Amino acid sequence: MKRNFSKILFSLLAFVLIFSIFGFTVAANGGKKSKTQFSEIPLAEILGDIELSSDRPTSVIVELEEESIVEAKHKGTSQTKANLKSERGKVIKALEKAVKNADVNREYDYVFSGFSVELPGNEIVKLAAIPGVKAVYPNVHYTAEVISAEVISEEAFSPEMMNSAPFIGSNEAWEAGFTGEGVTVAVIDTGVDYTHPDLAHAFDDYKGYDFVDDDNDPQEGAGQYHGTHVSGTVAANGAIKGVAPDATLLGYRVLGPDGGTTEDVVAGIELAVQDGADVMNLSLGNSLNNPDWATSIALDWAMAEGVVAVTSNGNSGPDNWTVGSPGTSRDAISVGATQLPYEVYSVETTTTGDVSYESDKVMGYADVKDLTALDGNEYEFVNAGLGNPDDFKDIDVEGKIALISRGAIPFVDKAANAKAAGAVGAIIFNSEPEEFDFVIPGMEVPTIKMSGVDGQKILSELEKGNNTVSFDLEYVTTNPEVMADFSSRGPVTLTWMIKPDVSAPGVNIVSTFPGNGYAALQGTSMSAPHVAGASALLLEKNPNWGTEDVKAALMNTAVDVIDPATGKAYAHNSQGAGSIRIVDALNTTTLVAPGSHSFGKFVKNTGKQVEKQSFEIKNLSSERKSYSFDVEFAGNPDGIKVSTSNNLKVNPGKSQQVNFNVQVDTSKLEPGYYEATISVSDGTQKIDVPSILFVGEPDYPRLTGAFLEKVEEGSYYVGSYLPGGAEVVQYNLFELNGEKIGEPIDTLGTFSNAPAPYHEFLWDGKVGGEELEDGEYVLGVYVEQAGVTEYKAYLVTKN
Known part of the structure; x- marks a missing residue:
């Protein structure tokens, strides 16, 4: 268990009891005024869940104030690798002086300015105090996002199982002559089996890089399959066809058997940009809802440099x-699953006895x-x-049929375990x-x-020995495309942006599997490569388009995507602008950017x-x-x-900015989230731009972490993570x-x-003038x- 950031789960009653025992006041111990001494201190931002009280080695990503090469370029300032190396060296030298056991690993300068370093957790505050350090991020764990996986036997496989690419219009795009030829897609993932017969055509002599083993061979590791599956959805061309079957692929292995870390993901992004990728796909993620994270920043600058980043x-x-x-x-194309x-x-x-x-x-x-095979038997x-x-x-x-209770593990895992044990079906009860x-x-x-x-009831029947079951199945209807329940929803904290940007198929997606095989996987990992492949087709037709054009199209x-339960479209924060359709994107005569507001x-x-907003209309006709x-x-x-x-009149091949004002009278509105659709029409084509606004402070989590960390004898840092800052914050200590x-x-x-997003103060370790044990x-x-x-509670250690 993490000692600082493992949140102890208490019931609401426990919190009420805490407040009733210990009210909001600076007095304590029966009304006696505390002699605690504290003072606020300035530091670089320390973001995320970092165990600052531990002396165990902790890996973090350091962002420097000195701008990266791409950031400086797009801001119109001068920057060189030599200058960045010099400035980075000054910070590293100061760090090595302040912290005895600091081991610098990777260094970045192209789309991200900084380095990764391992040091004792309780020395990170010293790092944050070094001039030139802008922010410190935990080197968080990334996973390949899959809900379930099922290998398809050679006997059962047929090419028709790859039905998601045709659904979004790939076949029609191929017929129109767009197959991704001449476009390079980087797959930043678990590596790729580039020997698979459906993928071998997509790789040249240089195949990418392996950041897990640090070599030039991005071959997927033993027991891994995620990157091969993603690559097949992008560019397979054999028994099955990916969305862009003639695209060129580059593989970057940043996730090993147990996942990977920020330092390798950022390194993969940097190298893919420098290797000349046109599109990159990152079917990976973590749970950190923050736009200003090392990976997000790197993707934003990759987009600025002309690489369409899909995640x-x-x-x-x-x-x-x-x-x-x-x-x-802020800028990469984020994809939800349908x-x-x-x-x-x-x-x-x-069951037995009717x-x-x-x-x-x-x-x-x-x-x-498989379902209809159960009918009448x-x-x-x-x-x-369970x-x-x-x-x-x-x-x-x-x-047989496995009877299973809800709880402990996901439903899909219960079904997968039943299948692995030989069951032909399952009954899951609440x-x-x-x-x-x-x-x-x-x-x-x-x-x-x-x-x-x-x-x-059915358990009771089973205990009586009534152990047979039959199913009478009847076709009702065919459901339309729907959002997958597992697909994450926005908005994004701080920017309040709609995410995802678009959606694509992500359930039961059949694609390539290492060792010449095929498998059905589900997750937003499977959705993103549909969009990466679609981006390749758009760039083949429009090689001069910028990343914002591809995203807008x-x-x-x-x-x-319509929710069958309501008959209405899913909320913008569920589906983004909707489910992609490649042919419509290829044939659009107008671009509206950004595509959401x-x-x-x-x-x-x-x-x-009153707030002012604007977007750009580009007439392609x-x-x-x-x-x-x-x-x-x-x-x-x-x-x-x-x-x-x-x-608004726009000449052919020209762009024009549209300005508009939004006036909100909060006295007439309940606090909450309001969504809108901005419709832009030229009389023939209508483009809907999803938009949102918040009345009152959004309902994001106000508090996401806290810590207590020893600086030296008689001196402790105490603090918390506040995504939106706080008008009042109070720290109470309990036995x-x-x-x-x-x-x-x-x-x-x-x-x-x-202030957001981080608050900290210095405490002398005393209570009522006496040193606390x-x-x-x-x-x-x-x-x-x-x-x-x-009001949240965290387990901390004073030592």
């Missing part, structure tokens, strides 16, 4: 604010043939507990009495779901607040066009008015009795107007910001 949005949905870096990038249209069946489940179950429904399946069913691998060790489910809503197409065995009440021509926050308590505009907020709420030009919160000890400090404690942090309060 997965993450697999932590369906709640808002779940998008993580690098999907939080499920292709699939057939819906109703089911009547009957016992029926009211709540039974089809939860999901990978192949409709009788099977033995077996209790498989569906963990160990639950299957001592039971025989071969050719751990609570009621039903649950999840429908997950792509489950590895046909899966029926039930309420907790029916789950206990994909966003402007995407189609709304955030009007930001409107927090004025009285009166009206050979005729002069006249554009009209319409802005519609969902529900047409009073208090929001948008004014813009009624008509820890076992795993329970004990008595309040003291209020260590109360501050007002703490070393040991484990609970640091309770209370935050007030924009009318929202949060």
Whole structure:
């Protein structure tokens, strides 16, 4: 367990009890005034979850104030590798003087200015105090984002299984002559099996680089498959075809068997840009919702340098604010996952003696043939507990139905474990009495779901020896394309941007697998390469386009994904601009950029607040066009008015900026999130630009971490991470009795107007004038910001 940042999970009641015991005050211990001494200190930003009280080696990424080569170039200033090396050397020299055990690893200068270094965690504050250091980021762990994987046997495989590329229009694009020829796509991932017969054509002599083993061979490691699968979706050309089958590929192995770290991902981005990639795909991520992260910054500057950067949005949905870096990038194209249209069946489940179950429904399946094969047949069913691998060790489910309880592991893992044990289907029942809503197409065995009440009923029947089950299945309808529940949602903190930018198929995607094989995977990792391949097709047709043109074309021509539960389009923060359609993007005659807008926050308590926004319209046609505009907020709420030009005339091949004002009267609006659609029409083509605004402070997490760290004898740093700053922040210390919160000890400090994203102060380690004993404690942090309060507890160590 991490000692600083492992949050202790307490119930709401526990928090209420804390407040009732220890109110918001600087007095403590029965009203006695504290003699604690504290003072705020300036430091470079230390972002993220870093264990600052430990003396264990900790790897971090250091961003320097000195601008990278690409950043300086695009800001019109002069920068050289030699100067960066010199400035970086000064900081490294100062670091080595201040910290005895500091081991610098990778150094960056092209799209990111800084270096990675390993040093004791409790020395990081010294690093942050060195002149020239802009920010310190944890060298966080990145994973290849896959929800489930199923290898397809040679006997079962057919090329028609690769149906996602045709769905977004790849076949029609090929027929029009666009196959990605002459465009280079970098796959920054787990490496790639470039010997696969469907991929060998895409690689030249120089194939990329392996940052895990530090050599020039990006061949995927033993037991890994993610990068090969992603590469096939981009550019396979054999038994299956990727979206851009004639594109050239470069592989960059930045993720090993256990994932990878920021230092290698940033290094991969830098090298891909310098190697001349036109497009890069990063189907990887973490849970950090922050636009100013090392990977996100590197992607922003890669886009500025002319490389179309595509990244997965993450697999932590369906709640808002779940998008993580690098999907939080301001400029890169972040991609959400959709499920292709699939057939819906109703089911009547009957066990021995014609016992029926009211709540039974089809939860999901990978192949409709596997589902319909169950129809009308009788099977033995077996209790498989929670569906963990160990639950299957001592039971025989071969050719049977696994009965599984919800809990402990994801549904898709339960189904996968059932299949691995030989089951032909599964019944999953809720751990609570009621039903649950999840429908997950792509489950590895046909899966029926039930309420907790029916789950206990079927368990009871099984205990009586009534161990047979049959299913009466009936076709109901074919569901349209829908958003995958697992797909992460925006917005992004601080920028309040809509993410994802677009969506693409990501459930049950068939592509190449190492060793000449094929597999079906699901995750936003599978969605991103569809967009990377589409970008290659657009660049083949339009080699002079900039990255913003490619992004705009994909966003402007995407189609709304409709939620079948409501009959309305999913929220912008679920689908972005919609699901991509390649042919429409290739044929568009107008580009509107940026392809989405955030009007930001409107927090004025009285009166009206006005914000100005603009976007650029580019007329790609050979005729002069006249554009009209319409802005519609969902529900047409009073208090929001948008004014813009009624008509705008743009000459052929020219661009023009459109300015508009947004006026918000917060007195007429409830605090919350409001989404709008800006429609741009030339009389023939209509482009919808998704937009959002927030009334009041957005509902992002106010507090994301805290720490207590010893500087020297009698001196400690105490602090917290505040994404939006805080009007008030208070630090309370409590005893820890076992795993329970004990008595309040003291209020260590109360501050007002703490800035984002990081606050810290110096504490003398004393309570009531007496030195506090070393040991484990609970640091309770209370935050007030924009009318929202949060109180969280963290386990810390004083030593």
